[in-house]
Amino acid sequence: MEIKVSKFGGSSLADAGQFSKVKEILLSDPARHYVVPSAPGKRMPRDKKITDMLYECHRLARSGEDFDELFETIAGRYRGIAQELSLDTPLEDRLLEVREGIRTSAQPDYAASRGEYLNGILLADYLGWDFVDAADGILFDEEGRLDQNATQDALSKLLRAHPYAVVPGFYGRMPDGTVHTFSRGGSDISGAIVARAVHADLYENWTDVSGCLMADPRIVRNPRPIRHVTYRELRELSYMGASVLHEDAIFPVRMAGIPTNIRNTNAPDEPGTLISHDAEDMDNDYVITGIAGHKDFAIVAVEKAMMNAELGFGRRVLQAVEENGISFEHLPTGIDTMCVVCHERMLDGKRDQLVHRIYELTDPDSVEIHSGLALIATVGRGMVRSKGTSAKLFNALQRAGINVRMIDQGSSELNIIVGVDNLDFENAVRAIYRAFVTDADRERA
Numbered sequence: 008m009e010i011k012v013s014k015f016g017g018s019s020l021a022d023a024g025q026f027s028k029v030k031e032i033l034l035s036d037p038a039r040h041y042v043v044p045s046a047p048g049k050r051m052p053r054d055k056k057i058t059d060m061l062y063e064c065h066r067l068a069r070s071g072e073d074f075d076e077l078f079e080t081i082a083g084r085y086r087g088i089a090q091e092l093s094l095d096t097p098l099e100d101r102l103l104e105v106r107e108g109i110r111t112s113a114q115p116d117y118a119a120s121r122g123e124y125l126n127g128i129l130l131a132d133y134l135g136w137d138f139v140d141a142a143d144g145i146l147f148d149e150e151g152r153l154d155q156n157a158t159q160d161a162l163s164k165l166l167r168a169h170p171y172a173v174v175p176g177f178y179g180r181m182p183d184g185t186v187h188t189f190s191r192g193g194s195d196i197s198g199a200i201v202a203r204a205v206h207a208d209l210y211e212n213w214t215d216v217s218g219c220l221m222a223d224p225r226i227v228r229n230p231r232p233i234r235h236v237t238y239r240e241l242r243e244l245s246y247m248g249a250s251v252l253h254e255d256a257i258f259p260v261r262m263a264g265i266p267t268n269i270r271n272t273n274a275p276d277e278p279g280t281l282i283s284h285d286a287e288d289m290d291n292d293y294v295i296t297g298i299a300g301h302k303d304f305a306i307v308a309v310e311k312a313m314m315n316a317e318l319g320f321g322r323r324v325l326q327a328v329e330e331n332g333i334s335f336e337h338l339p340t341g342i343d344t345m346c347v348v349c350h351e352r353m354l355d356g357k358r359d360q361l362v363h364r365i366y367e368l369t370d371p372d373s374v375e376i377h378s379g380l381a382l383i384a385t386v387g388r389g390m391v392r393s394k395g396t397s398a399k400l401f402n403a404l405q406r407a408g409i410n411v412r413m414i415d416q417g418s419s420e421l422n423i424i425v426g427v428d429n430l431d432f433e434n435a436v437r438a439i440y441r442a443f444v445t446d447a448d449r450e451r452a
């Protein structure tokens with residue numbers, strides 16, 4: 008039996024109209040057995056997300072202020088959805104219970120989680136499916152970290168008894184019985200956990216965009232969507248700033264070998280982006296899969312003649328970095344130079360002491376810190392097989408008059424990272440996109 012788990016984001020469930028789209032999607036495929044909803048999101052750009060209002064209610068309650076008016080706004084959103092969909096869900100008792108809970112709970116998690124909880128109750132009623140409280144199956148340890156084994160056991164056992172069910176996203180239960188949430192955007196994680204627990208064939212993540220794009224649309228106009236991407240490529244792209252799924256949502260499904268499909272609730276006929284373990288056999292239209300990057304990195308460049316012959320040189324440089332509480336991102340090395348690339352903010356107030364410590368520990372010829380660096384990752388599993396990828400990339404940057412300050416081609420051959428001046432960042436991304444996508448389209452036409 009094929010099983011799909013479908014998570015719907017806040018904008019997909021923001022009002023009654025969106026609820027009906029979700030119902031149509033779910034009922035159009037009997038393999039869609041489990042649905043994980045977020046709380047209602049924004050209906051228009053200046054609207055408020057329910058989760059944000061719940062946090063605010065809790066803040067007001069903690070400081071002894073009145074939160075009734077704000078709570079009524081929240082309650083009104085749920086009542087409105089129920090009314091428009093002609094549901095006779097006994098919502099009032101639940102709302103009373105939630106209001107009381109917010110008033111008495113010390114932590115904001117309970118309040119925040121109620122957005123998903125109430126939405127789950129409404130959605131289950133609308134679909135005629137069972138409601139399964141995430142607090143009964145998603146379990147955290149004393150430190151608030153997900154207890155993976157206990158969750159896998161509890162949730163798979165629980166869901167076996169509910170062939171079609173709604174499990175609200177974003178929260179679970181602490182060992183002492185209180186509600187605990189993931190970090191913001193955490194319904195993605197809940198969806199992935201449910202998918203793993205029921206050994207799903209596919210984890211669908213429904214949102215308001217038709218999947219991931221090959222570049223940031225704020226930089227490149229109308230970038231093409233990515234059809235297929237591997238979990239490894241996605242990791243490299245999101246590490247470099249592409250925002251797709253919550254980082255921790257990848258882990259449970261990737262581990263279990265379950266592919267993820269990012270889909271658009273408002274354009275359900277579009278295929279979206281399929282993220283899988285192994286997309287070797289999936290053809291991509293382009294040599295590269297995507298481009299991502301961000302600004303404000305710094306390079307600590309340590310130079311010493313014959314450093315290659317000096318046992319422990321690299322370790323001592325990194326010791327100085329570690330002692331200063333700096334975590335680094337990349338380590339490109341050359342002959343007689345070792346570079347430590349880190350986020351610029353990591354060096355705040357520590358530059359002098361870091362340089363001093365490196366001198367003490369390694370007796371180098373020079374240590375220099377270069378700031379204002381933007382890193383751009385060009386990622387693609389197709390790069391291994393295709394000749395001249397680096398040449399194309401560097402030609403594109405040269406033609407755009409961009410000076411490359413750092414190069415790091417990971418041994419995976421999945422990714423070429425270049426460092427350019429912060430000021431050149433946008434132009435560099437556009438130049439790379441043009442070379443690999445626009446020009447490739449033109450050649451094909």
Ligand code: ASP
Nearest residue numbers: 045058177191192193194
């Ligand atoms: N509602 C929560 C948030 O706004 C969780 C989620 O939507 O994934 O962060």
